[in-house]
Amino acid sequence: MIEHTETKPKLGVRSFFQDERTRNLVWQFVFFIVIVLLVFMTMRNVIEALTERGMAPSFKFLSFSSGITIGETIIEFDSRSSNLRALMVGLLNTISISVLVILFSILFGFVVVLCRISSNWIVSHVAKAYIEIIRNIPLLMLLLVWYRAFFLQMPGIRNAIMFHKKVSESGDISASMMLSNRGLHLVWPIPRDSFHIYRFILLGALLVAIAVYIVSRLDYRKTGRKKPGLLWAFLSFVGVAGVGLICMIGNEPFSLQYPVLGKFNARGGLYVSSEWFSLFSGLVLYTSAFVAEALRAGIQGVSKGQMEAARALGLGHLRALRLVVIPQAKIVAIPPLTSIFLGVAKNTSLGVAIGFPDLFSITGTIINQTGRALEMILIVMAIYLSISGLTSIFMNWYNHKVQLVER
Amino acid sequence: MKMKKTGIMLIALCMMFATAFEISAQAAKHGATLDAVKKRGYLIAGVNSSNAGWSYLKPDGTYEGFEVEFARAIAAAIFNDPAKVQYRPLTSKERFAALQSGEIDVLIRTATHTLTRDTDLSLNFTTPYFYDGQSFLVRKDLGVKKLEDLDGATIAVLTGSTGEITLSDVMAAKGLKYKPLLFESLDELKNAFFSGRADAWTSDKSSLAATAATYPNASDYMTLDMTVSKEPLAMAVRHGDDDWYDLVQWVLNAMIFAEEKDITSVNVSKVKSSTKDPEIQSFLGVKNQLGSLLGVSNDWAYNIIKKVGNYEEIFNKHLGPKTIFNIPRGLSQPWTKGGLMYSKTIFNIPRGLSQPWTKGGLMYSPPFK
Numbered sequence: 001m002i003e004h005t006e007t008k009p010k011l012g013v014r015s016f017f018q019d020e021r022t023r024n025l026v027w028q029f030v031f032f033i034v035i036v037l038l039v040f041m042t043m044r045n046v047i048e049a050l051t052e053r054g055m056a057p058s059f060k061f062l063s064f065s066s067g068i069t070i071g072e073t074i075i076e077f078d079s080r081s082s083n084l085r086a087l088m089v090g091l092l093n094t095i096s097i098s099v100l101v102i103l104f105s106i107l108f109g110f111v112v113v114l115c116r117i118s119s120n121w122i123v124s125h126v127a128k129a130y131i132e133i134i135r136n137i138p139l140l141m142l143l144l145v146w147y148r149a150f151f152l153q154m155p156g157i158r159n160a161i162m163f164h165k166k167v168s169e170s171g172d173i174s175a176s177m178m179l180s181n182r183g184l185h186l187v188w189p190i191p192r193d194s195f196h197i198y199r200f201i202l203l204g205a206l207l208v209a210i211a212v213y214i215v216s217r218l219d220y221r222k223t224g225r226k227k228p229g230l231l232w233a234f235l236s237f238v239g240v241a242g243v244g245l246i247c248m249i250g251n252e253p254f255s256l257q258y259p260v261l262g263k264f265n266a267r268g269g270l271y272v273s274s275e276w277f278s279l280f281s282g283l284v285l286y287t288s289a290f291v292a293e294a295l296r297a298g299i300q301g302v303s304k305g306q307m308e309a310a311r312a313l314g315l316g317h318l319r320a321l322r323l324v325v326i327p328q329a330k331i332v333a334i335p336p337l338t339s340i341f342l343g344v345a346k347n348t349s350l351g352v353a354i355g356f357p358d359l360f361s362i363t364g365t366i367i368n369q370t371g372r373a374l375e376m377i378l379i380v381m382a383i384y385l386s387i388s389g390l391t392s393i394f395m396n397w398y399n400h401k402v403q404l405v406e407r
Numbered sequence: 408m409k410m411k412k413t414g415i416m417l418i419a420l421c422m423m424f425a426t427a428f429e430i431s432a433q434a435a436k437h438g439a440t441l442d443a444v445k446k447r448g449y450l451i452a453g454v455n456s457s458n459a460g461w462s463y464l465k466p467d468g469t470y471e472g473f474e475v476e477f478a479r480a481i482a483a484a485i486f487n488d489p490a491k492v493q494y495r496p497l498t499s500k501e502r503f504a505a506l507q508s509g510e511i512d513v514l515i516r517t518a519t520h521t522l523t524r525d526t527d528l529s530l531n532f533t534t535p536y537f538y539d540g541q542s543f544l545v546r547k548d549l550g551v552k553k554l555e556d557l558d559g560a561t562i563a564v565l566t567g568s569t570g571e572i573t574l575s576d577v578m579a580a581k582g583l584k585y586k587p588l589l590f591e592s593l594d595e596l597k598n599a600f601f602s603g604r605a606d607a608w609t610s611d612k613s614s615l616a617a618t619a620a621t622y623p624n625a626s627d628y629m630t631l632d633m634t635v636s637k638e639p640l641a642m643a644v645r646h647g648d649d650d651w652y653d654l655v656q657w658v659l660n661a662m663i664f665a666e667e668k669d670i671t672s673v674n675v676s677k678v679k680s681s682t683k684d685p686e687i688q689s690f691l692g693v694k695n696q697l698g699s700l701l702g703v704s705n706d707w708a709y710n711i712i713k714k715v716g717n718y719e720e721i722f723n724k725h726l727g728p729k730t731i732f733n734i735p736r737g738l739s740q741p742w743t744k745g746g747l748m749y750s751k752t753i754f755n756i757p758r759g760l761s762q763p764w765t766k767g768g769l770m771y772s773p774p775f776k
Contacts, residue, residue: 052647067572067575067576068571068572068575068587069574069575069578069585069587070587071561071586071587071588071589078579079575079576079579080579144595148598152598152599152602152604153602156603157603181602181603181604182561182604262559263558263559263560264557264559264560264561264606265559265560265561265586267559274604275588352566352591353590353591353592353595354590354595355563355588355589355590355595355596355599357589361566361589361591364500364566364567364591365566365567365571365589367500367567368499368500368566368567368568368571369571369572370527371503371523371524371527371528373503373504
């Protein structure tokens with residue numbers, strides 16, 4: 001080896017190209033230059049063409065007042081807020097719904113896959129039919145059917161389905177739950193003045209919960225016996241918070257706000273629009289079918305002998321699944337799950353079809369109002385790329401972690 | 408060897424890209440559009456595919472409507488054949504980008520002429536072919552009469568329209584709160600609105616009338632008797648090719664002028680052979696060479712009127728009294744005599760300012776001299 005590298009320079013230019021490693025390096029360098037050149041020329045031509053038409057790319061419009069109103073916002077927004085803030089509203093709507101969809105489709109997908117691999121013929125085949133039907137319907141159609149045929153068919157707001165309906169002396173109608181084609185209005189606790197005291201109780205409860213969790217982990221390390229630490233932590237949080245709440249009776253930290261029927265819409269309480277609910281439930285139905293298949297691939301990838309051995313050791317079916325099969329199935333299922341979750345954030349952009357103001361819908365509005373199509377498309381591409389990138393990084397990290405534990 | 412080939416191919420590909428962009432960057436020079444259209448053999452017009460009466464795709468794959476007639480008229484002026492048009496269905500979001508990128512030659516798609524679009528989007532607008540205005544469609548039993556009554560309402564609006572921003576402005580100006588419900592497709596919007604998901608639907612009066620007329624329970628709904636915006640609908644072309652802009656503008660002028668002078672597709676041949684009016688003689692190409700100044704044949708205006716019709720003819724054919732939209736033109740009051748001729752029933756698309764100037768409207772064509 002040493003001899004070889006020492007004699008090489010003497011052989012001159014010809015052997016320089018004959019060395020496969022240098023040749024590969026040269027080709028990679030050339031390829032890199034070509035890519036850079038291509039990107040550069042494309043950019044230059046786009047900018048030149050736009051400048052020639054008097055539309056040189058600029059991002060100043062982002063700070064201008066947007067002049068639009070958005071129906072569903074997590075942060076405060078009105079028509080005087082900037083285009084950038086409008087974009088933020090859309091981003092938060094997209095992210096919040098994506099996260100919820102992912103969480104719920106894992107839960108629901110898990111239930112479906114348990115049914116699918118069940119030894120009960122009917123249960124297994126109902127799950128199979130569900131997976132096959134949902135997976136073979138285009139998502140857009142699923143959303144439209146769901147929205148049109150289910151949510152829009154609910155009674156109008158005047159004839160909403162109400163629970164605990166009350167009519168006040170002034171004739172205002174309120175209820176603890178109103179269900180109409182506008183969505184769901186629910187009674188909701190609103191913090192009152194005394195909430196600033198209750199805050200400390202909540203903080204205390206959180207500290208207690210963390211302490212309980214740490215103690216259970218330490219105990220596990222010492223004794224090797226596993227206890228449901230998270231469950232205990234959660235219960236102690238609820239316990240402390242509950243005791244605090246009882247102590248504060250007479251000066252409650254929350255007041256219950258009931259939705260009141262106005263002239264057009266109901267006001268107050270928690271409101272979930274039918275668009276949000278259609279998109280959310282449609283996506284959960286759709287995604288969970290794919291999640292179920294990915295999980296099934298994982299579970300069936302574990303050799304039958306593992307299950308049989310676990311049963312032979314006296315474990316029940318569910319415990320054998322939980323303790324033996326699923327930890328091994330996870331490793332196989334995570335890569336396909338990653339690509340399913342990557343699709344979720346992108347799939348929320350179909351919300352534009354059913355009137356949900358997600359990132360893509362708001363982008364369209366901004367493009368229409370400012371005419372800055374190229375700039376907005378670039379921004380939105382970058383945003384979706386970052387969301388996918390982050391999801392991917394997280395899933396790869398999790399994948400790596402699970403793999404390590406197994407070794 | 409194999410690697411070398413890949414490298415060469417990559418470089419070739421890269422050069423191809425560069426040339427392609429170079430070409431597209433050079434579009435829109437003077438007279439270039441007309442030359443390109445002539446060379447191509449047909450006009451490419453950006454239109455709507457689902458706006459009943461205005462521009463819509465028929466089951467047999469052809470386009471029909473008031474706006475489509477203008478594209479036909481331009482084709483008639485250039486090729487003496489109104490069928491030489493390729494229609495591109497565009498959403499309101501796509502329409503300006505399609506024009507800027509050179510994908511279409513002219514945009515005729517209920518586009519409102521606004522300062523921003525004129526300047527920032529680098530477009531040129533003709534004079535309006537229809538003076539429209541935004542209003543609200545509501546259920547009659549809601550008892551809504553004026554804008555203030557809509558405080559707190561959910562209002563459906565098509566995203567990508569001027570209506571979206573006008574709505575936001577007028578509500579903010581009066582300090583009224585509302586929930587917008589934005590849809591990209593008219594079908595989804597109609598579905599949600601007519602099922603009671605929204606309390607009102609805002610759009611141009613012409614569109615409200617055209618769409619509501621096709622709904623079975625149309626009589627349960629009414630358009631509010633007010634207009635919150637001015638919407639001069641005009642044809643648009645790209646900046647940078649004034650010759651093309653001139654042609655499109657004068658095609659519209661020709662149709663308005665023909666109405667003023669009572670020249671119709673029926674009598675145009677007779678008028679051409681018998682008229683003593685020197686302006687009409689120039690107009691129809693009997694004398695002078697007006698067509699050559701526009702880069703088309705001298706009987707261009709004759710061809711438009713003969714093959715497509717004058718403004719009144721195409722208006723009546725698609726939006727007039729004999730259509731389901733049923734616009735009695737005689738009821739329209741000229742704006743100079745006390746208002747802008749806005750009718751009270753949703754079936755009436757007021758001709759309003761779209762009357763010829765001789766009858767008190769604003770449809771004015773410069774003299775053909």
